[in-house]
Amino acid sequence: MQGLLSPLAFHTNLFSARAKPCGDGLVFRLHYRVTFALLMACCLLVTATQYIGAPISCLSEEVLPQNVINTYCYIAGTFTMPSTAALRLGWKAAQRRRVVPTYGQEEKRYHNYYMWVPYMLFLQSVSFYLPHWLWKVMQTDKVRGILQGLNYVVVDEEQRRIKEVLMVNYLVFHWGSHTAWACKYVLCESLNLLNVVLQLLVTDSFLSGQFMSYGPRVVRYLRRGAEDDIDPMDQMFPRLTKCTFYRYGAGGSLERYDALCVLSINVVNDKIYLTVWFWYIVLLVLGSLLLLYRLVTLCSPKLRFRLLQARGSKYGADPAIDDVTRQCSYGDWYLLRTLSRNMSAPVFSSVIKQLALQLPRNRTSNEVKV
Template sequence: MLSVLGPLSSQTKLFASRNKPRGDSFVFRLHYRTTFVFVMGSCLMVTATQYLGDKISCLGDKDALPDTVIETFCFISSTFTLPSTSDGQAGLEVAHKGLGPSTPDTETKYHNYYMWVPYVLFLQAISFYVPHWIWKMVQTDKVNNVLQGLNYLIINQEERKKKEDIMVDYLYYQWGTHTAWAMKYVFCELLNLVNIVLQLVITNQFLGGEFTTYGSRVVDFVNQDPQSRTDPMYEVFPRITKCTFHRYGPSGSIERHDAMCVLSINILNEKIYLTMWFWFLFLLAITILMVIYRAITLFFPAVRSKVILSRAYRYGSHETTDFVSEKCNFGDW
């Protein structure tokens, strides 16, 4: 399993080197590094477990049907539970919660999402990387080119002076031309916000509307009386379900075969989506705060002056930073 996650190790460096020029923010990196690694790693784990291990095990009539037939059929079609039996006491009133005898009029809840989990997770991981990819395409590595290596502490003083003169000349002659470049970055930050909202909606629809309150229900479940509580993880990701297989009998009549299936893959799915619920909400909150901060710096030059002063407190003064902030627009800042 560790070898499967190995290729993602290069993406886990959330905190870039202090001397390395950065053309994006910490929140931006939370999207295309931390979240991308988490979702893609979950995709790889589910794929390895689902297609290299026992994805489903069904208990049926072995004399009538081979296990491989019923298990393959149940996995590629769907399994179901009976909501009317979910409140029954397991082992006394029902064999397992959500299971019981069914008739054509019995309400059934079908579960076929588990076969699509790896594909959905993969597309979600890619979606978190897309804004970063767009930014890489449009920024043309401007930060690195402007700094020319001046971010490194060890550099020849004569060479440093030459590069500083080049940088000052660039800023002087290109003053006022960076607005479009800066707005492209703001656009990519907005894409991050749109994407995290979209992923919350997609995940909720994918899980049949259960994802919105999933995490909060699990927290409530932990604090409830163990004798009367109902595990919401079991409701959203049932571990034991039913499956019905029809075939023609020797006389040509249709025979019905019921099987009870164990979805071991849901043990992993329930933990992944619980972690995802908490992380997505945190990411949404911190992304909204970043967008608000970006809007404030965009419309209030005084704030930009304070930010410059906080970054250059050893070298500048209020008069210098105020003068620079008054003369430059948002893109130059």
């Protein structure tokens, strides 16, 4: 199992900013690193039959070859009888819930999603990587080019001063031109949030409208621990199903064979989608709070100053930070904020002090601040 998942290990390192500078935040990395790795691991897991066994095993009459009935039922789908679940709870529970067992064609609930689960998980994992790919195309490694290695903890003193001067010169020369760059990043963050909402809806449709309420129903069932309650995991991902196989007999008549199937794959699927449900909700909440945070920082220069101050105040950079914040647009502030996350506090304070000294002599009067 370790060998199966080892190719995904490099995606889960969220705090590699010092080794490799990046222009995105923690929540952004949760989408294209953690979520991508999680969904790809689930995709590999449901296809690893050497660990979970055959996805389906059907028991039928001996006249039918085992491999034929297994293949047919896996492709054509199986079904359950919802009313029989109430019978397993006992007649008393069935009467209390006013369940009247019925038998008929309209009662069957077909399940044919399980053969498409690996493909769905793979496509969903790719969808979580697309905003990151789009951001990489649009930013063209701007942060890495500006840092020039200043993100490393150990830097030669002389080289550090030279790189600081080059960084300050770049910031002064391009001051006021980073708003479009910052807006592209916020757009990619919005795409992440939109993608989470879309995947919730797509998964709910894929699982016949039962996914949205899946997490709360499982939690409610586990909290009650009642024997007379229907397990939502078994209801949504049944382990024991039926399958009907038809073939022509020797006389040309159509013969019907009923098979009882064990879906061992659903032992994995129910845990996968329970984990995915909770993780999607976490991403939805974090993404919504992040967009609210972006809106607040866009409207509050004072908050922007406080956020930069938290990084450089220990090294006497408060006056310089105040001067820079008063003159910078939202795009310039976001670039400085991103650079501060990739540099040590002393180096960032030194850059801010030099920038504050040079900006008044280089700013023009027609620049528009956001």
